[in-house]
Amino acid sequence: MCGMESKVVLTPIGNFDIPVEAEAISPDVFAGKSLNEIRELTVLQGPQKHKLSEFFEVSGEAGETSVETTIVIEGDVDRVKLIGYKMSGGKIVINGNAGMHVGDEMSGGEILVRGDAGSWTGMDMKGGTIVIEGNAKDHIGCTYRGKWRGMSGGMIHIKGDAGNNVGGGITGGSIVIDGNVGAFCGIKQNGGLTVVRGDAKRAVGAEMSAGTIVVEGHIEWFTPGFEFVDEVDGLEINGMSFEGAFLKFRGDYAEKSNPKGELYVSKEKNPEL
Amino acid sequence: MGNIIIKNGYVFDPINNINGEVMDIFIKDGKVVEEYDEKDAKVINARGKTVMPGGVDSHSHVAGAKVNRGRIMRPEDHYQWVRAKTDIAHSGTGYTVPSVYLQGYEYATMGYTTVFEAAMPPLEARHTHEEMKATPIVDMGAYLVFGNNWFIMRYLREGDVEKAAAYVSWMLRAHKAYGIKCVNPAGVESWGWAKNVHSLDEPNIHFEITPREIIRGLAEVNELLGLPISLHLHANNLGHPGCWEITRESLKIPSDLEAQTKIEGEQDFEKREQTIYLAHAQFNAFGGTSWRDFESGAKGIVDYVNSADHVVIDNGAVPFGPATVMTGDGPAIFDLYKLVGGKWSNSDIELECGAGVLTFTYLKSNPVHSVQWAIGLELILMIKDMWKCILTTDHPNGGPFVKYPSLIAWLMSEKARNDTLETCHKWASEKSEIATIDRELDLYDVAIITRANPAKTIGIAYRKGHLGVGADGDVTIYDIDPTTLDSNNYTEIEKKFRIAEYTIKEGEVVAHNGEITSAPTGRIFYTESKVNEDIERDVLADVREWFKYYTLGFENYPVDERYLRRPTPIKVNMEG
Numbered sequence: 001m002c003g004m005e006s007k008v009v010l011t012p013i014g015n016f017d018i019p020v021e022a023e024a025i026s027p028d029v030f031a032g033k034s035l036n037e038i039r040e041l042t043v044l045q046g047p048q049k050h051k052l053s054e055f056f057e058v059s060g061e062a063g064e065t066s067v068e069t070t071i072v073i074e075g076d077v078d079r080v081k082l083i084g085y086k087m088s089g090g091k092i093v094i095n096g097n098a099g100m101h102v103g104d105e106m107s108g109g110e111i112l113v114r115g116d117a118g119s120w121t122g123m124d125m126k127g128g129t130i131v132i133e134g135n136a137k138d139h140i141g142c143t144y145r146g147k148w149r150g151m152s153g154g155m156i157h158i159k160g161d162a163g164n165n166v167g168g169g170i171t172g173g174s175i176v177i178d179g180n181v182g183a184f185c186g187i188k189q190n191g192g193l194t195v196v197r198g199d200a201k202r203a204v205g206a207e208m209s210a211g212t213i214v215v216e217g218h219i220e221w222f223t224p225g226f227e228f229v230d231e232v233d234g235l236e237i238n239g240m241s242f243e244g245a246f247l248k249f250r251g252d253y254a255e256k257s258n259p260k261g262e263l264y265v266s267k268e269k270n271p272e273l
Numbered sequence: 274m275g276n277i278i279i280k281n282g283y284v285f286d287p288i289n290n291i292n293g294e295v296m297d298i299f300i301k302d303g304k305v306v307e308e309y310d311e312k313d314a315k316v317i318n319a320r321g322k323t324v325m326p327g328g329v330d331s332h333s334h335v336a337g338a339k340v341n342r343g344r345i346m347r348p349e350d351h352y353q354w355v356r357a358k359t360d361i362a363h364s365g366t367g368y369t370v371p372s373v374y375l376q377g378y379e380y381a382t383m384g385y386t387t388v389f390e391a392a393m394p395p396l397e398a399r400h401t402h403e404e405m406k407a408t409p410i411v412d413m414g415a416y417l418v419f420g421n422n423w424f425i426m427r428y429l430r431e432g433d434v435e436k437a438a439a440y441v442s443w444m445l446r447a448h449k450a451y452g453i454k455c456v457n458p459a460g461v462e463s464w465g466w467a468k469n470v471h472s473l474d475e476p477n478i479h480f481e482i483t484p485r486e487i488i489r490g491l492a493e494v495n496e497l498l499g500l501p502i503s504l505h506l507h508a509n510n511l512g513h514p515g516c517w518e519i520t521r522e523s524l525k526i527p528s529d530l531e532a533q534t535k536i537e538g539e540q541d542f543e544k545r546e547q548t549i550y551l552a553h554a555q556f557n558a559f560g561g562t563s564w565r566d567f568e569s570g571a572k573g574i575v576d577y578v579n580s581a582d583h584v585v586i587d588n589g590a591v592p593f594g595p596a597t598v599m600t601g602d603g604p605a606i607f608d609l610y611k612l613v614g615g616k617w618s619n620s621d622i623e624l625e626c627g628a629g630v631l632t633f634t635y636l637k638s639n640p641v642h643s644v645q646w647a648i649g650l651e652l653i654l655m656i657k658d659m660w661k662c663i664l665t666t667d668h669p670n671g672g673p674f675v676k677y678p679s680l681i682a683w684l685m686s687e688k689a690r691n692d693t694l695e696t697c698h699k700w701a702s703e704k705s706e707i708a709t710i711d712r713e714l715d716l717y718d719v720a721i722i723t724r725a726n727p728a729k730t731i732g733i734a735y736r737k738g739h740l741g742v743g744a745d746g747d748v749t750i751y752d753i754d755p756t757t758l759d760s761n762n763y764t765e766i767e768k769k770f771r772i773a774e775y776t777i778k779e780g781e782v783v784a785h786n787g788e789i790t791s792a793p794t795g796r797i798f799y800t801e802s803k804v805n806e807d808i809e810r811d812v813l814a815d816v817r818e819w820f821k822y823y824t825l826g827f828e829n830y831p832v833d834e835r836y837l838r839r840p841t842p843i844k845v846n847m848e849g
Contacts, residue, residue, distance in 0.1 A: 146350070
């Protein structure tokens with residue numbers, strides 16, 4: 001990284017009654033552009049094309065390259081989709097709630113959401129970091145509907161709770177949920193690491209064939225296709241350490257005859273297993 | 274329908290033996306005519322550009338139940354391949370299985386104006402016609418699937434070709450279909466009991482009829498009725514190592530028949546000579562005995578095709594990348610599914626046929642896929658007479674039709690092939706002859722395999738695939754100067770064939786540099802034939818009797834013209 005970091009501030013002012021698709025809000029797109037050029041960027045509201053400036057007040061200055069560019073959004077943008085789409089570097093800070101598809105297919109850089117995030121955060125991401133300080137909805141780090149191979153690298157950290165289908169189809173990278181998750185966490189997982197610090201509902205690791213899932217809380221309904229392997233005391237995975245006794249399972253045998261998926265579940269929180 | 278004059282272009286019109294001559298093409302009221310006054314027409318100056326008849330795709334899966342199954346099971350195929358709505362064009366999505374609107378626009382963008390759906394199950398005819406009705410711009414038609422039809426198997430088992438012909442005649446009329454498609458003859462019926470047939474003389478379950486008897490019978494029916502297209506065959510054992518042999522033996526079956534095309538009112542045109550048209554030959558030209566010693570079996574097919582005059586093939590090439598594999602050959606799809614996994618669907622169609630669908634990706638790193646890529650190209654480059662082959666990908670089985678330009682580039686450029694050989698698995702060069710072929714097709718050859726020959730093969734060359742007086746005013750102008758064309762610059766070739774400068778349909782510009790400029794409604798061609806009325810009455814009595822096995826009433830079976838857009842019946846065999 002070289003040069004000065006420059007900051008562009010976006011303040012929501014528009015009417016977001018119909019969700020706005022703003023792939024343009026990305027350090028890669030902003031880099032090297034003047035404020036006026038940034039204001040002229042196209043966003044979609046329904047089928048209609050609009051200028052970015054119709055929805056945001058734009059101030060500050062963009063850097064020469066994406067890594068030198070930080071975008072700060074001052075306010076809630078929960079009806080704005082695709083912020084940080086395909087970004088390869090730089091930083092986006094959202095001082096509020098984010099909408100759906102934040103950081104889809106991003107390959108580098110950093111996104112920080114101070115509030116909650118919508119569904120599909122980090123879909124098919126390849127690298128970089130997404131941190132959500134609040135809660136997140138469904139399909140966090142999950143691949144698109146119908147697809148079986150998704151996120152391949154990078155890191156998503158949700159400090160609150162997340163909904164259903166966390167980490168669906170991931171092949172690499174890691175997802176950490178500090179709170180609880182809904183159903184189908186790690187469905188079709190084929191690599192990478194999914195960590196749930198809280199509780200999970202059901203079908204954890206369903207159809208997984210490789211990769212690792214760690215659940216530190218309680219699983220309400222355990223997935224039937226997993227077989228007990230071993231009991232381990234403390235874990236060390238990808239530089240993360242987990243304390244206490246874990247039950248190690250392998251699966252999902254409902255998906256494959258020789259699956260490589262590893263599921264670690266807290267022994268203490270799951271006495272019925 | 275419009276008036277257009279295309280001036281000064283280099284014209285490639287193989288049916289009329291025109292090879293790059295600078296000519297003017299006059300279109301009036303949608304038809305090619307003799308010269309007329311410029312002031313009555315829109316004039317396009319095509320100086321320094323390539324002018325060809327509108328593209329004709331004689332084998333593509335673009336409408337009907339299994340195509341739609343593919344769309345439904347592949348949302349991931351749709352969300353990144355989109356076309357926005359304009360004032361005159363709908364929006365559309367989908368790469369290997371595009372939505373109906375997008376299909377029409379993408380074909381037009383690429384310079385194609387006629388597309389035939391390769392397999393319409395009779396029970397799904399209504400659905401197929403509804404989708405074709407919604408497909409903009411292109412003229413269409415569909416081949417009806419007969420190879421495992423109970424009535425056909427019954428009549429042919431009894432040796433009653435006349436009754437089989439009367440049944441086919443009625444079915445084509447009832448379902449507004451164009452010709453006879455035969456998929457894995459005898460095998461799909463056995464698939465209903467989780468079995469298949471593996472040789473030409475192996476009888477199937479219950480009907481105890483062999484693939485050889487069905488192919489022979491349907492080919493005889495075809496020529497008895499004098500249909501525009503010959504029997505269109507998807508041979509047995511498709512997709513299995515070593516299948517080239519059964520394919521060659523299948524091609525031999527109708528070698529002694531004479532091609533009969535008896536279209537009322539159309540005498541003097543380039544008629545088909547073949548009595549068998551082999552579909553997607555690549556999938557039926559596998560060599561070796563297992564996946565371990567897999568190799569190209571193209572030579573065996575090519576040697577036979579080069580020595581025979583009653584065969585035309587389309588290559589069904591594999592351009593690498595995503596595909597959706599779909600066919601009426603349910604067992605072939607199931608075998609592939611067991612091999613590679615993916616999302617699989619299978620269905621049985623009552624007394625008629627079946628279908629399977631599977632998601633698939635052809636990878637350059639995969640040895641078998643690399644050989645398949647080579648086979649697809651061998652099947653054109655090794656055939657001496659271009660009038661025996663047609664360029665397809667068996668869309669979307671080998672890959673989507675939008676990849677035709679890549680195939681054209683590989684066929685026109687040895688450098689393109691060599692560059693790909695360097696990046697794909699070494700089996701492509703070790704287990705096929707592709708690396709030793711230095712042939713490069715020219716624009717005339719390309720015009721044969723993408724418009725003239727498909728039109729001739731399906732018996733529609735009186736109006737499609739050429740630019741002679743009386744032809745439909747379907748013209749494509751590519752921004753290619755034949756005098757400076759460099760086959761080494763293959764990315765340019767690919768680019769120019771991907772987006773035609775002008776696509777003209779019945780004298781109207783429908784696409785210009787990738788943009789849809791008008792979206793007229795295309796025709797639906799189907800065949801009406803006459804047979805002996807007494808025989809037809811007997812056959813219909815048989816059909817009514819066995820209709821108790823169908824899940825719908827007989828009255829709801831035929832598809833009437835309301836389901837067709839611009840219905841265009843082709844009358845054949847009117848003496849009966």
